[in-house]
Amino acid sequence: MGQRIPVTLGNIAPLSLRPFQPGRIALVCEGGGQRGIFTAGVLDEFMRAQFNPFALYLGTS
Numbered sequence: 001m002g003q004r005i006p007v008t009l010g011n012i013a014p015l016s017l018r019p020f021q022p023g024r025i026a027l028v029c030e031g032g033g034q035r036g037i038f039t040a041g042v043l044d045e046f047m048r049a050q051f052n053p054f055a056l057y058l059g060t061s
Contacts, residue, residue, distance in 0.1 A: 024056075
């Protein structure tokens with residue numbers, strides 16, 4: 001169904017070079033204390049890189 005993203009940091013850079021093909025993708029953001037601060041930083045970088053393939057945004061706390 002979707003693309004499997006490996007969890008090793010050495011494989012992240014090649015993923016950013018692939019052209020992204022948008023579909024119906026949801027982004028679920030966690031919150032609460034330090035997790036919320038980290039999530040906010042990640043979202044800031046997404047905005048800075050103009051990376052927005054998401055059709056739906058959900059937040060938890």
